[in-house]
Amino acid sequence: MNVVTNNKWIGQRTIRPDGVDKVTGRAAFAADTNMPGMIWGKVLRSPHPHARIKSIDTSKAEALPGVKAVVTARDIVDFPVDKSVMLGIQDMRWMCRNVMAREKALFPGHPIAAVAATSEAIAAKACELIEVDYEVLPWAIEIDDAIKPDAPILHESLKFEGKPSNIAGRLEVKKGDVAEGFKQAEVVVERTFTTRPVHQGYIEPHACLVSVAADNKTTIWSSSQGQFMVRAMTAYLTGFPQSDIRAIPAEIGGGFGGKTIVYLEPLATLLAKKSGRPVKMVMTREEVMRATGPTSGSKSTVKIGAKKDGTIVAAQGTFYLQAGALPGSPIRGAVGCSFSPYDIPHVLSVGFDVLSNRSKVAAYRAPGAPIGAYAVECVLDELAEALKMDPLELRLKNAAKQGTKAAHGPVFPRIGYIETLEAAKAHPHYTAPLGKLQGRGVASGFWFNAGGESSAQVNITEDGNVVVTTGHPDIGGSRAAIANICAELLGIDYRRVSVLIGDTATVGFSNLTGGSRVLFASAMVVTQSTDKIIATLKERAAKIWEIDPEAVKWENGAAHPASPNAGEFPPLTLAELAAKAPAMGGPIGAGVQLNTEGAEGGFGTHICDVEVDTELGIVRVIRYTAVQDVGRAVHPSYVEGQMQGGVAQGIGWALNEEYIYRKDGKVDNPGFLDYRMPVCSDLPMLDTVMVEVPNPKHPQGVKGVGEVPLVPVMAAVANAVHNALGKRFYALPMSPPKVLEELEG
Amino acid sequence: MAKLHVSTTINGEPMEFLCEHSDTMLDALRGPLGLTGSKEGCASGDCGACSITIDDRLICSCLMLAAEAEGHEIRTIEGMAHGEKLHPLQQKFLEMAALQCGICTSGMLVASDALLRKNPRPSEEEVRFWLAGNLCRCTGYDKIVRAVLETAAEMQEQGLKEFCQ
Numbered sequence: 001m002n003v004v005t006n007n008k009w010i011g012q013r014t015i016r017p018d019g020v021d022k023v024t025g026r027a028a029f030a031a032d033t034n035m036p037g038m039i040w041g042k043v044l045r046s047p048h049p050h051a052r053i054k055s056i057d058t059s060k061a062e063a064l065p066g067v068k069a070v071v072t073a074r075d076i077v078d079f080p081v082d083k084s085v086m087l088g089i090q091d092m093r094w095m096c097r098n099v100m101a102r103e104k105a106l107f108p109g110h111p112i113a114a115v116a117a118t119s120e121a122i123a124a125k126a127c128e129l130i131e132v133d134y135e136v137l138p139w140a141i142e143i144d145d146a147i148k149p150d151a152p153i154l155h156e157s158l159k160f161e162g163k164p165s166n167i168a169g170r171l172e173v174k175k176g177d178v179a180e181g182f183k184q185a186e187v188v189v190e191r192t193f194t195t196r197p198v199h200q201g202y203i204e205p206h207a208c209l210v211s212v213a214a215d216n217k218t219t220i221w222s223s224s225q226g227q228f229m230v231r232a233m234t235a236y237l238t239g240f241p242q243s244d245i246r247a248i249p250a251e252i253g254g255g256f257g258g259k260t261i262v263y264l265e266p267l268a269t270l271l272a273k274k275s276g277r278p279v280k281m282v283m284t285r286e287e288v289m290r291a292t293g294p295t296s297g298s299k300s301t302v303k304i305g306a307k308k309d310g311t312i313v314a315a316q317g318t319f320y321l322q323a324g325a326l327p328g329s330p331i332r333g334a335v336g337c338s339f340s341p342y343d344i345p346h347v348l349s350v351g352f353d354v355l356s357n358r359s360k361v362a363a364y365r366a367p368g369a370p371i372g373a374y375a376v377e378c379v380l381d382e383l384a385e386a387l388k389m390d391p392l393e394l395r396l397k398n399a400a401k402q403g404t405k406a407a408h409g410p411v412f413p414r415i416g417y418i419e420t421l422e423a424a425k426a427h428p429h430y431t432a433p434l435g436k437l438q439g440r441g442v443a444s445g446f447w448f449n450a451g452g453e454s455s456a457q458v459n460i461t462e463d464g465n466v467v468v469t470t471g472h473p474d475i476g477g478s479r480a481a482i483a484n485i486c487a488e489l490l491g492i493d494y495r496r497v498s499v500l501i502g503d504t505a506t507v508g509f510s511n512l513t514g515g516s517r518v519l520f521a522s523a524m525v526v527t528q529s530t531d532k533i534i535a536t537l538k539e540r541a542a543k544i545w546e547i548d549p550e551a552v553k554w555e556n557g558a559a560h561p562a563s564p565n566a567g568e569f570p571p572l573t574l575a576e577l578a579a580k581a582p583a584m585g586g587p588i589g590a591g592v593q594l595n596t597e598g599a600e601g602g603f604g605t606h607i608c609d610v611e612v613d614t615e616l617g618i619v620r621v622i623r624y625t626a627v628q629d630v631g632r633a634v635h636p637s638y639v640e641g642q643m644q645g646g647v648a649q650g651i652g653w654a655l656n657e658e659y660i661y662r663k664d665g666k667v668d669n670p671g672f673l674d675y676r677m678p679v680c681s682d683l684p685m686l687d688t689v690m691v692e693v694p695n696p697k698h699p700q701g702v703k704g705v706g707e708v709p710l711v712p713v714m715a716a717v718a719n720a721v722h723n724a725l726g727k728r729f730y731a732l733p734m735s736p737p738k739v740l741e742e743l744e745g
Numbered sequence: 746m747a748k749l750h751v752s753t754t755i756n757g758e759p760m761e762f763l764c765e766h767s768d769t770m771l772d773a774l775r776g777p778l779g780l781t782g783s784k785e786g787c788a789s790g791d792c793g794a795c796s797i798t799i800d801d802r803l804i805c806s807c808l809m810l811a812a813e814a815e816g817h818e819i820r821t822i823e824g825m826a827h828g829e830k831l832h833p834l835q836q837k838f839l840e841m842a843a844l845q846c847g848i849c850t851s852g853m854l855v856a857s858d859a860l861l862r863k864n865p866r867p868s869e870e871e872v873r874f875w876l877a878g879n880l881c882r883c884t885g886y887d888k889i890v891r892a893v894l895e896t897a898a899e900m901q902e903q904g905l906k907e908f909c910q
């Protein structure tokens with residue numbers, strides 16, 4: 001392991017800047033802000049999975065005392081279906097139809113109208129008074145039903161192979177000649193897997209408060225994974241210019257990808273505009289479950305061929321991912337990440353974006369990659385069994401390394417995948433004895449990671465302390481890591497650095513918190529800003545000492561002569577130079593805005609032990625070790641936290657979580673009681689091993705760490721269940737009824 | 746129907762508020778009382794983000810009617826620290842990074858405090874089952890459980906009675 005040891009703050013478990021607010025209840029999340037004169041917004045939602053909207057009559061609702069405004073799709077900017085208008089990875093022609101149904105209601109829970117009234121109760125009552133004439137249409141929920149020849153078509157304008165189809169897109173990644181490759185194979189395993197849609201499960205429901213002045217100057221308080229995304233999407237959907245909208249990021253109560261798009265903000269903006277009153281909207285948990293994005297359900301077929309010595313010669317994957325009712329499933333993650341941990345000469349990976357009458361999917365931690373990895377890593381387990389090889393040995397023999405051309409295109413620089421395999425193999429967990437009905441599984445995973453736009457402003461206060469403002473909502477401790485980096489560079493105590501998240505009017509454009517990009521990108525702009533400040537501080541010290549700036553060094557929070565040749569002067573501290581600032585050229589501060597590049601992919605290898613209760617069908621995870629190449633753990637506690645949180649979500653996905661549909665096409669379990677996420681008593685301690693192979697393209701060696709830990713989990717659990725029972729499951733979740741069925745069948 | 750007038754004690758202070766008959770205690774806390782530290786994650790008693798105590802009994806405030814607070818003693822996250830001095834659980838959560846987004850943290854702390862008052866040296870299993878009603882989606886619970894166990898050990902060693910009254 002290549003660990004930098006001479007740092008004072010990078011790598012330390014410092015107290016996070018926003019910590020005290022969060023342990024005392026002071027932190028303001030999306031639903032915690034109120035305004036004088038504020039009224040409440042509510043959404044009327046479709047009861048039908050698929051229905052043409054023939055007419056909407058809002059007159060009775062508008063006549064109800066206390067109702068101040070009603071909006072429908074007519075008030076939202078229409079983006080015609082035949083022309084794509086992209087904002088990042090989101091297409092506004094689908095986004096405008098997701099925030100409010102236009103021609104048709106496409107899933108139960110699809111917004112039909114929104115009302116603002118003087119109380120929540122009046123707003124809810126008004127929603128009941130809206131008369132909607134629906135022509136109910138046949139619907140399709142599952143992939144097989146949506147792609148069969150006579151399936152009801154959600155969007156007539158979308159065609160696949162020349163005909164209207166629910167297949168909204170196809171993506172292919174190809175390397176070598178897969179047919180030729182399989183001819184060389186001596187052992188081939190091919191299996192088909194299914195997974196169910198699972199929700200990100202953030203505990204904070206979507207919420208916002210919007211105020212619109214008479215001149216259209218708009219302020220939005222909401223929690224999201226990007227205040228600039230909120231500004232841009234709201235501008236597109238309302239027709240307001242972006243310069244009129246100030247989006248203020250509230251503390252965010254979990255997102256995991258699910259808060260990378262808007263649901264309420266455009267509706268609240270239009271209601272506030274119409275009513276002339278600030279409008280607050282808060283989703284119920286049921287609305288979150290019915291109408292916000294889970295990740296895709298899937299059907300995947302993976303075929304892998306190897307020589308008898310374990311050399312993999314060819315791999316093929318076909319991944320059908322559910323988009324929900326509007327196009328945009330994460331096929332790129334499934335197609336592009338699944339085979340990337342391996343050096344395979346012949347690969348063909350194809351994905352299909354499949355529409356059905358479910359809520360539109362949203363990003364979820366390494367979008368698409370866990371679905372692909374589940375299939376690939378389970379097939380590798382069977383391949384290892386067929387070859388009588390240790391599953392980690394099979395992976396080591398085929399592992400991607402520096403110079404490997406990944407299936408999805410790039411040639412890997414120095415990466416740490418092999419290190420994760422070796423660390424897993426050497427871990428005492430891997431050889432610990434197992435009891436009766438216990439089993440052990442391993443799996444690996446890869447995520448691209450991301451760079452992109454980031455802005456920061458670093459200012460020195462008059463008393464010589466530091467305020468850093470960045471533009472990315474802090475979803476899991478990024479402010480703590482930024483404080484460590486800035487303190488390290490300036491050579492001061494980290495408690496002298498405040499780190500704030502700016503709003504869209506106070507900091508430069510910064511892309512979403514997502515894709516495991518935040519610390520990678522913000523550390524770059526904060527480092528460059530701080531370097532500029534240090535250059536200024538050195539210039540000013542040089543001026544005072546009347547020497548050349550080159551002859552000044554910055555160390556331990558003060559300017560020093562670089563060498564005895566430069567002269568002998570007592571050090572000038574940051575506080576002393578800050579006090580002299582007015583006389584020496586003015587305030588000290590610097591901002592940097594970049595489109596960051598050089599984010600390198602991340603790899604993880606996990607070991608999972610399970611015990612199966614064959615009477616009740618319950619699979620319990622009894623031990624778990626996650627090993628990951630984390631680049632550089634700037635704040636190790638929050639890196640471990642990302643790994644542990646990803647593992648817990650994966651265990652839920654593997655063992656319990658799923659949307660259960662009724663015969664009428666509605667979700668039957670839209671709450672935390674029946675949509676069963678892991679609770680504290682379901683899990684063991686989640687051990688982590690951070691392998692540090694620094695990213696050579698980053699000033700601190702940072703790699704994204706948030707997405708990778710979800711990628712291997714489902715396969716690790718499934719392989720452990722096989723090891724315990726001698727039976728393989730090809731469908732998730734492996735919940736008690738399904739385990740019992742398998743055991744009894 | 747006219748609003749109800751309720752007199753109660755919140756975090757040791759006598760308080761009065763008006764509420765609708767159907768308002769929950771969580772509605773009252775977050776609304777007229779302005780105590781937004783208790784969070785609404787589900788409104789059905791499944792997530793624990795609104796955990797408070799009434800007469801030292803841990804409950805989900807979304808499952809209690811506001812009117813039921815009459816004459817009782819309510820404690821919320823806002824009453825946990827003594828002025829500037831954080832409760833040992835709050836301090837340990839910070840030191841051990843037992844929070845990520847922080848939305849479940851208020852409820853986790855109130856529930857953990859209620860546990861330690863009842864059972865000052867819980868086992869890991871006891872902590873896990875006691876906190877099974879408090880959902881956290883960020884941490885995987887590992888650091889939360891460790892922070893509670895370590896606080897219990899330290900509080901017993903140091904005899905931090907001021908927080909156990």
